[in-house]
Amino acid sequence: MPVIGNEIGLTLDQIMVATDFTPVSETATSYASALAKRYASKLTVVNVVDLSVSTQSEKALIGIPIDRMRHDSAENIEWVANDLETVGVKAQGKSLEGHNPGSELLRFSEYLKTDLLVIGTHSKTGLKKMILGSFAEGVIHHANCPVLAVGPHVKPPTEVGLAFGTIVFATDFRHSSVEKAGIALTFAQDSSAKIYMCHVLDHTPPDLTDSLDLQFKAEKGLSRLIPMAAFEWCNPECLVDFGDVPEHILGLAQRVQADLIVLGARRSATWRTHLTEGTVGQILSKSTCPVLTICTD
Numbered sequence: 001m002p003v004i005g006n007e008i009g010l011t012l013d014q015i016m017v018a019t020d021f022t023p024v025s026e027t028a029t030s031y032a033s034a035l036a037k038r039y040a041s042k043l044t045v046v047n048v049v050d051l052s053v054s055t056q057s058e059k060a061l062i063g064i065p066i067d068r069m070r071h072d073s074a075e076n077i078e079w080v081a082n083d084l085e086t087v088g089v090k091a092q093g094k095s096l097e098g099h100n101p102g103s104e105l106l107r108f109s110e111y112l113k114t115d116l117l118v119i120g121t122h123s124k125t126g127l128k129k130m131i132l133g134s135f136a137e138g139v140i141h142h143a144n145c146p147v148l149a150v151g152p153h154v155k156p157p158t159e160v161g162l163a164f165g166t167i168v169f170a171t172d173f174r175h176s177s178v179e180k181a182g183i184a185l186t187f188a189q190d191s192s193a194k195i196y197m198c199h200v201l202d203h204t205p206p207d208l209t210d211s212l213d214l215q216f217k218a219e220k221g222l223s224r225l226i227p228m229a230a231f232e233w234c235n236p237e238c239l240v241d242f243g244d245v246p247e248h249i250l251g252l253a254q255r256v257q258a259d260l261i262v263l264g265a266r267r268s269a270t271w272r273t274h275l276t277e278g279t280v281g282q283i284l285s286k287s288t289c290p291v292l293t294i295c296t297d
Contacts, residue, residue, distance in 0.1 A: 001151045003269055012039040016047050017118040018139075023098075028082060028120035028150040031290060034162035035116070035148075043089055045080050047073045049097035070095065102138040106208045110144060118148045121284055137281050140265050140293045146183060147265075149226050149291045151284045159277050163191035164260040170198050170249045171264060173221055176296040181225035182263040184202060189233055197222040197238045198252055204242040215240045246282035258289050265293040 017032035019025040029045065036043040047248030049069045073172035078095035084091040109117055121136030140147050171177045181197070188195040199218045205211045222238035230236070241248045253261050265280050284291055 012115045013039045013086045014044070014112055014114050015041045015118065016044045016046060016109055016114045019080060019120070020047065021080070022120070022122035023039045024119075024122055024150065024152055027154055027156050028118050029084075030156040031148060031150055031162065031284075032071070032118040033084055033087065033091075034157045036089050036091070036116070038162050041115070043084070043091040045077060045091050045093045046105060046108060047077050047085070047095055048101035049073050049095060050101050051097055053097045066078060066286060070097070072199070075218070083089045086148075087213060102135055102142065105139060106142055106144070114145050115183050116146055116148060116152070117143055120150045122152055122231045136284065137278075141267060141295060143295050147295070149284055149293060151287050151291065153286065154290055155288075163193070164188070165191060165193050166256050166258045167193050167195045167260045168198060168249065168253045168256065168258045169195060169262045170200065171225070173199065174264070176294075177264065178225055179296070180245060180262065182227070183236075183292070185226070185230055187260065187262075187292075189230070192233070194256070195234060195236045196252060196256060196258075197225065197236055198249065199240050200248045201240070202241045202245055211242070237267045246279050250286055253287065253289060260290055261287060261290060262292045262294070265295040267295050
């Protein structure tokens, strides 16, 4: 997905989708399939056998027999690949295994030089999330390529050749915001989409003058993220709001009936991202459209 100066170009040569064969993963796979069709991409479907919950013995009281897990993974991957072929998408399947499924998935993604990683997320919250963690958020905060996350409230795409007609791009102006805006604009240009560039301030200054000044500066900052060439094919709207960040982003996406939300994600030094309920996690758990995240240091 190169963005060079004012030139915006989108290439998705290699798409990879992770699946655990649940309904949420099926929806994620349908998005990956539709994108692969639209961009003539190579599609790889991956399942990771989680060795941390496996056992070597069929008689063990705790854990799932590893041979059964390997057999089920290989069989289900073959079914998914065959189903994709029936709708005209040629896909290869791959079963992996490891004690940290997210880390294993990203290792293989880097080996394939993936342009886009698609994942489904059950978006656990509260105590369940703290105990079980969040595979999707761990991947999002460590991936070297953009990640399209499909949450539990997202319906499968209705179009055969997927196009995102309305896009919401939210930024906090940190960590390569120009690059992230460029990726959002690549999808907007390709689909001739309406794009809303937004920034949410999590506190409102008590003084009205200070509030208006912050709003003006933020609107100018959003405008600077848009290359001049982009104005030839789109009329982006720059919106600044005050209050709860996830709530306002989700509210905007609902009002404009967004097909895609694009967010930045901060790279994490550990895989314990499930101990906090950050902006990305809150949006994933409630969004009715896919969320594209770009992770930077």
